[in-house]
Amino acid sequence: MPEFLVKELDSLLGEALGEHVEVVEQKSTYLTPPGEHYGSIMLALNVTIKKDSGKTEELNLVAKMLPASDMLRVAFDTGVTFKKEIDAYMVTIPALVQFQREYKVPEDKLLDIFPKCYGARVSLNCEEVDEDAVLIFENLKVQGYDTGDRFVGFDYEHALMIVKDLAKFHAVPIAMRIISPNDFKEKIGPCIVPNQGIETLPDDIAAAFTDSIIENAKIIPELAPYLENIIKIVNESNDDMKNKNGPPITSAYATAVHSDYWVNNTMVLNDSEGKPLKNKIVDLQIMQYDSALRDLVFFLFTSVVNEVLDEHYDDLIKAYHDTFIDYLKDFKVDLEPFTWKNFLAEIEDIGPKEFHHVTFMLKPIFTEKGKIKDLADFQPSDWGRRDLIGPAHKQKLKDTILAYAKRAWI
Numbered sequence: 001m002p003e004f005l006v007k008e009l010d011s012l013l014g015e016a017l018g019e020h021v022e023v024v025e026q027k028s029t030y031l032t033p034p035g036e037h038y039g040s041i042m043l044a045l046n047v048t049i050k051k052d053s054g055k056t057e058e059l060n061l062v063a064k065m066l067p068a069s070d071m072l073r074v075a076f077d078t079g080v081t082f083k084k085e086i087d088a089y090m091v092t093i094p095a096l097v098q099f100q101r102e103y104k105v106p107e108d109k110l111l112d113i114f115p116k117c118y119g120a121r122v123s124l125n126c127e128e129v130d131e132d133a134v135l136i137f138e139n140l141k142v143q144g145y146d147t148g149d150r151f152v153g154f155d156y157e158h159a160l161m162i163v164k165d166l167a168k169f170h171a172v173p174i175a176m177r178i179i180s181p182n183d184f185k186e187k188i189g190p191c192i193v194p195n196q197g198i199e200t201l202p203d204d205i206a207a208a209f210t211d212s213i214i215e216n217a218k219i220i221p222e223l224a225p226y227l228e229n230i231i232k233i234v235n236e237s238n239d240d241m242k243n244k245n246g247p248p249i250t251s252a253y254a255t256a257v258h259s260d261y262w263v264n265n266t267m268v269l270n271d272s273e274g275k276p277l278k279n280k281i282v283d284l285q286i287m288q289y290d291s292a293l294r295d296l297v298f299f300l301f302t303s304v305v306n307e308v309l310d311e312h313y314d315d316l317i318k319a320y321h322d323t324f325i326d327y328l329k330d331f332k333v334d335l336e337p338f339t340w341k342n343f344l345a346e347i348e349d350i351g352p353k354e355f356h357h358v359t360f361m362l363k364p365i366f367t368e369k370g371k372i373k374d375l376a377d378f379q380p381s382d383w384g385r386r387d388l389i390g391p392a393h394k395q396k397l398k399d400t401i402l403a404y405a406k407r408a409w410i
Contacts, residue, residue, distance in 0.1 A: 006065075031044045040285070043062065046060060060138070066133055082122060088191040088285075089114070089135065092188050095188070111169070144270070150264055156308045156316075163299070165266075170255050174253070177255065206238065206241075208363070212393070216394050220397070226410055230410065253346055256288075260286055261281070261295045262303045264283075266280070266282065267282060291350050292324075296320055351407060362393060363389060
């Protein structure tokens with residue numbers, strides 16, 4: 001791999017550690033294989049630092065940098081999204097924890113569901129995102145955290161823990177929006193500004209995602225009764241995405257949402273028997289202002305084993321709601337808009353709206369492992385490669401659409 005060095009790393013770490021440090025050595029390797037993440041270069045960064053005392057210390061870090069491909073930088077609107085993620089870690093998350101402290105929330109309920117950030121910058125020389133942009137995090141992998149298998153999804157125990165964390169992530173900013181709207185605008189607003197997406201790319205690239213839905217749906221016999229509706233929803237959603245159509249967000253559940261919360265964007269710590277202990281939410285670059293339940297629906301239908309979802313759907317959404325209410329109670333806000341009845345009405349409204357998002361993203365989620373060799377050489381035409389998806393994508397698409405049909409969401 002090419003050697004990536006983080007310039008002036010000592011100043012970033014010194015600020016985070018509260019003292020002057022000298023970087024003696026830094027070594028980097030790719031944190032994830034090509035095809036696991038598209039929106040950035042993720043490096044495992046092993047750093048030796050020397051403190052003022054003269055003592056040396058080894059730090060296991062992660063450096064998040066701009067994607068190598070110009071096409072991917074356009075697709076992920078990195079000039080905007082990199083700034084958003086910096087705001088999320090450097091401003092928003094600390095503000096939410098401080099907000100909890102102001103309301104005397106118990107220590108064991110303070111938001112501890114994100115990796116520690118050691119510092120970030122958009123550039124060394126200007127205020128615009130450039131090649132020196134970087135975010136530095138603790139390396140969760142060396143602590144035992146890992147993502148699940150995107151081809152499999154999470155079992156019930158893991159999904160249960162994750163949806164509870166998702167509820168915490170949503171509830172605290174909603175409380176801030178209700179109680180301190182000015183603080184919400186100032187502290188949360190910068191990380192949820194709109195950004196461009198794949199709609200900025202040529203039509204043939206977007207068509208590759210659309211084709212992955214429609215072409216496979218056409219050859220799956222069980223989906224024949226829904227095919228006409230699938231095509232209609234996909235085409236209308238594509239038009240809405242290009243034209244940025246949609247009404248203003250007025251839902252009681254409006255909050256900062258992750259917008260891309262699936263297997264690869266959450267990291268789980270398991271015990272020696274594989275039971276989940278703790279979870280961390282990662283990759284906050286495309287956060288938006290929307291209904292919290294968009295994240296919930298997207299996670300459930302992209303990242304939970306379909307048999308588990310079929311059997312435990314009610315248990316999972318109830319666990320989310322119970323945790324959501326528990327965290328809102330800390331702030332003594334009016335809970336009437338968030339009753340179970342209103343929650344069910346919201347999820348029935350949001351579920352159908354997430355169909356395109358869910359099925360659209362099954363293409364990158366179920367890209368065959370090993371098919372992407374080097375993202376630096378990734379070309380726009382590569383999205384249309386038929387060999388990127390195979391039987392696993394077809395099966396997941398079938399199971400997902402049938403699960404939607406079961407709930408009369410399509």
